[in-house]
Amino acid sequence: MKSEKKQRQAPRTDGNRPEGNGTEGNRPGADQSRADREGRDRSDRDRSGISRRRLLGTAGATGAAGLVVGGAGGAFGGYVARADDGAALTSVGANAIPFHGAHQAGIVDPAQAFGHLAAFDLVAGAGRKEAVALMRRWSRAAEAMTAGRTPDDDDQVALDAGPCSLTVTFGFGRSFFGKAGLADRVPSALVTMPSFTQDAIDRANSDGDLWIQIGADDGLVAFHALRVLQREAAPAAKLRWQMNGFNRTPGATAKPRTVRNLMGQIDGTNNPKPTDKAFAAQVFASGGAGADAWMDGGSYAVVRRIRMLLDSWDQLPTQRQEEVIGRHKASGAPLSGGTETTPVDLDKIDPDGSLAVPGDAHIRVAAAQSNGGAAMLRRGFSYHDGYDADGTPNAGLLFIAWQADPSNGFIKVQSKLDGGDGLSRFIRHESSALFAVPGGPASGEYVGQRLLES
Numbered sequence: 464m465k466s467e468k469k470q471r472q473a474p475r476t477d478g479n480r481p482e483g484n485g486t487e488g489n490r491p492g493a494d495q496s497r498a499d500r501e502g503r504d505r506s507d508r509d510r511s512g513i514s515r516r517r518l519l520g521t522a523g524a525t526g527a528a529g530l531v532v533g534g535a536g537g538a539f540g541g542y543v544a545r546a547d548d549g550a551a552l553t554s555v556g557a558n559a560i561p562f563h564g565a566h567q568a569g570i571v572d573p574a575q576a577f578g579h580l581a582a583f584d585l586v587a588g589a590g591r592k593e594a595v596a597l598m599r600r601w602s603r604a605a606e607a608m609t610a611g612r613t614p615d616d617d618d619q620v621a622l623d624a625g626p627c628s629l630t631v632t633f634g635f636g637r638s639f640f641g642k643a644g645l646a647d648r649v650p651s652a653l654v655t656m657p658s659f660t661q662d663a664i665d666r667a668n669s670d671g672d673l674w675i676q677i678g679a680d681d682g683l684v685a686f687h688a689l690r691v692l693q694r695e696a697a698p699a700a701k702l703r704w705q706m707n708g709f710n711r712t713p714g715a716t717a718k719p720r721t722v723r724n725l726m727g728q729i730d731g732t733n734n735p736k737p738t739d740k741a742f743a744a745q746v747f748a749s750g751g752a753g754a755d756a757w758m759d760g761g762s763y764a765v766v767r768r769i770r771m772l773l774d775s776w777d778q779l780p781t782q783r784q785e786e787v788i789g790r791h792k793a794s795g796a797p798l799s800g801g802t803e804t805t806p807v808d809l810d811k812i813d814p815d816g817s818l819a820v821p822g823d824a825h826i827r828v829a830a831a832q833s834n835g836g837a838a839m840l841r842r843g844f845s846y847h848d849g850y851d852a853d854g855t856p857n858a859g860l861l862f863i864a865w866q867a868d869p870s871n872g873f874i875k876v877q878s879k880l881d882g883g884d885g886l887s888r889f890i891r892h893e894s895s896a897l898f899a900v901p902g903g904p905a906s907g908e909y910v911g912q913r914l915l916e917s
């Protein structure tokens with residue numbers, strides 16, 4: 464990336480779209496983003512005497528009739544060029560999540576509407592020096608893009624959009640350390656992931672030396688970040704695997720709600736909350752003073768691509784589906800009663816003498832109470848990669864779990880779910896990876912500097 468001096472254009476308001484999902488105001492950086500935005504418009508005007516936003520608007524207006532593509536146009540059209548009417552920005556475009564901080568962005572922030580995961584391997588001959596240069600390049604690019612800036616020689620894919628809550632999160636796989644000459648710095652929590660009896664893991668789409676998680680509330684902004692970072696990877700690293708995911712778009716519901724997954728369940732209800740006393744200890748590593756000190760403020764990301772066997776799932780009556788999970792499908796309330804947020808009563812017995820939450824219900828088997836307190840923050844994306852030749856949907860969950868120690872988080876819980884979970888008949892784990900995600904960079908630092916330069 465040559466320079467990030469140019470500010471990316473701020474978006475116009477789409478009159479048909481609700482103003483965000485109501486959560487943006489709570490996101491860190493919303494105010495800063497507003498200030499940045501004003502600065503951006505001003506600097507555009509300073510350089511040319513006329514706002515780039517206005518110029519784009521004029522071009523759109525004059526060309527509008529000729530640019531209606533695919534379909535009858537108007538409300539039914541596919542692509543309709545729109546003039547810039549000068550209306551205010553939407554909060555979706557304007558929201559910026561700071562790149563710097565004690566923890567990397569993309570862990571605690573609400574999961575965005577679009578996600579890309581990518582793993583890279585160092586190329587033969589690349590070592591610590593090349594890794595330092597790569598992490599510098601990646602951090603510089605991510606810092607610019609998350610603030611809504613683009614490089615001079617940018618491909619302009621995200622040119623008209625604001626930051627759109629873009630986050631970029633970087634991690635290191637176990638295989639990275641030996642190649643980078645850092646074999647003695649593998650953190651003790653970065654264990655080799657065990658195999659589980661029901662795994663159907665595709666090794667080519669698993670593991671990796673380096674990992675990037677990208678999230679944004681706009682598809683172009685998310686793709687742009689992926690493309691920029693993939694280009695910046697050369698000549699040090701090459702792509703190993705890449706996955707695309709999505710969540711509900713901000714503003715799609717009348718008020719903020721927990722997302723649904725592709726099985727139709729409300730998913731994420733009983734996640735640890737940042738307001739919980741134990742949250743930081745459950746999710747973030749405290750590196751201590753020893754060899755793992757560089758992981759202070761970091762976390763461990765377990766990535767599992769879990770296919771949903773949707774054809775079988777869809778054949779199950781709703782009541783049975785609810786027994787498989789242990790919650791009502793529509794409301795997300797536990798089968799022991801109450802609303803979505805009512806704590807589940809795993810001991811409750813129904814009038815017929817059976818457990819209200821069945822013995823093999825997913826939430827019973829996965830619960831911290833059933834696993835010696837083991838907990839993790841689940842922050843995933845749905846995925847859909849088309850259909851197999853026989854018409855089976857290739858769709859499911861890019862499951863991402865964040866924890867201070869995977870042995871006392873995902874690994875412990877998955878060991879219990881493997882075989883004991885009613886849901887396991889309807890899902891298949893097809894990819895697996897575990898990454899050490901260092902703490903967030905301080906201003907002027909790049910991600911991983913405390914590992915690579917100490």
Ligand SMILES: C=CC1=C(C)c2cc3[nH]c(cc4nc(cc5[nH]c(cc1n2)c(C)c5CCC(=O)O)C(CCC(=O)O)=C4C)c(C)c3C=C
Nearest residue numbers: 728729730731732733734769826829830831860876877890
């Ligand atoms: C090893 C950890 C887990 C895997 C793998 C997993 C897969 C998976 N889960 C769902 C759907 C739901 N999970 C829910 C709760 C839940 N799941 C896990 C862990 C794993 N899930 C935990 C720790 C919990 C919380 C349990 C509790 O204490 O209540 C729920 C209920 C709503 C919620 O709390 O999020 C749903 C729904 C799918 C579809 C899936 C694989 C594709």
Ligand SMILES: [Fe+2]
Nearest residue numbers: 825826829841
């Ligand atoms: Fe689950």
